[in-house]
Amino acid sequence: MGPRAILPEGEPPIVVEGLVNRFGDFTVHEGLDLTVQPGEILGVVGGSGTGKSVLMRSIIGLQHPNAGTVHVLGREITGVDPDENIGVRCQWGVLFQGGALFSTLTVGENVEVPLKQFYPEIDPSLRRDIARYKVQMSGLPEDAIAKFPSELSGGMKKRAGLARALALDPKLLFLDEPTAGLDPIGAAKFDRLTKELKETLGLTVFLITHDLDTLYEICDRVAVIADRHVIAVGTIPELLESEHPWIHEYFNGPRGRAARDTHDRGEMDLHG
Ligand SMILES: Nc1ncnc2c1ncn2[C@@H]1O[C@H](COP(=O)(O)OP(=O)(O)OP(=O)(O)O)[C@@H](O)[C@H]1O
Numbered sequence: 251m252g253p254r255a256i257l258p259e260g261e262p263p264i265v266v267e268g269l270v271n272r273f274g275d276f277t278v279h280e281g282l283d284l285t286v287q288p289g290e291i292l293g294v295v296g297g298s299g300t301g302k303s304v305l306m307r308s309i310i311g312l313q314h315p316n317a318g319t320v321h322v323l324g325r326e327i328t329g330v331d332p333d334e335n336i337g338v339r340c341q342w343g344v345l346f347q348g349g350a351l352f353s354t355l356t357v358g359e360n361v362e363v364p365l366k367q368f369y370p371e372i373d374p375s376l377r378r379d380i381a382r383y384k385v386q387m388s389g390l391p392e393d394a395i396a397k398f399p400s401e402l403s404g405g406m407k408k409r410a411g412l413a414r415a416l417a418l419d420p421k422l423l424f425l426d427e428p429t430a431g432l433d434p435i436g437a438a439k440f441d442r443l444t445k446e447l448k449e450t451l452g453l454t455v456f457l458i459t460h461d462l463d464t465l466y467e468i469c470d471r472v473a474v475i476a477d478r479h480v481i482a483v484g485t486i487p488e489l490l491e492s493e494h495p496w497i498h499e500y501f502n503g504p505r506g507r508a509a510r511d512t513h514d515r516g517e518m519d520l521h522g
Pocket residue numbers: 273278296297298299300301302303304305
């Protein structure tokens with residue numbers, strides 16, 4: 251494998267500039283800029299179809315933009331052969347919507363996939379131990395390791411996907427709607443796990459979500475996509491000041507207010 255990308259301390263690990271993505275005549279992004287700061291959980295929100303997943307795919311090199319640049323850990327991603335970027339690709343983990351597990355492999359084998367791909371020289375028994383450790387870290391019971399995805403609940407599939415995303419000890423974690431489809435208790439547990447992992451492992455997290463509770467509970471900042479670009483990035487109190495109609499409606503509509511009330515009550519319980 252090529253040398254691992256090393257970013258000078260304090261430098262932003264993800265920088266997107268002037269991104270343009272088109273599908274035929276349809277423009278998803280036009281001049282989109284976004285900087286993700288080290289060690290933050292950045293929530294990415296926007297209406298359905300505004301291009302959140304396409305943005306994530308552009309950052310991890312699965313989508314080739316029509317224009318613009320993406321730098322991850324200081325390395326250019328756009329237009330670069332994935333084989334030349336192994337030193338960066340081994341430093342991110344991705345949880346796709348729905349988990350995207352291989353249905354014919356057990357949970358443990360799924361977690362071993364990136365280890366085999368990036369570190370084929372690792373001894374199989376060590377690889378199994380690493381997979382076991384990542385499964386534990388993701389809060390799955392011991393016996394989940396031998397199960398197939400079809401034997402898991404939705405929440406367990408997400409945790410298995412998370413275990414696979416953590417397989418390579420990444421610096422960056424990409425989560426695409428991790429709490430979608432989970433019941434509120436399962437979603438809150440997943441949020442806590444994300445925050446704990448971020449803090450203990452020093453991760454930077456790019457988190458696409460529609461879940462207002464997730465934004466309030468764990469995101470350091472939120473980026474809002476509308477009108478084909480990032481229209482605002484900031485803390486929730488900063489965004490609450492925004493006069494943009496979509497942002498105003500999002501945070502001040504019934505669901506936005508309910509999430510804020512729940513959060514405020516939790517803070518009051520915590521601080522008396
Ligand atoms: N491979 C593709 N070919 C054609 N159109 C695409 C492709 N991928 C995405 N799109 C279109 O680009 C737009 C943005 O899609 P994307 O999945 O990024 O939206 P999103 O913001 O993540 O939406 P949601 O919140 O519903 O998941 C959509 O209109 C989608 O249909």
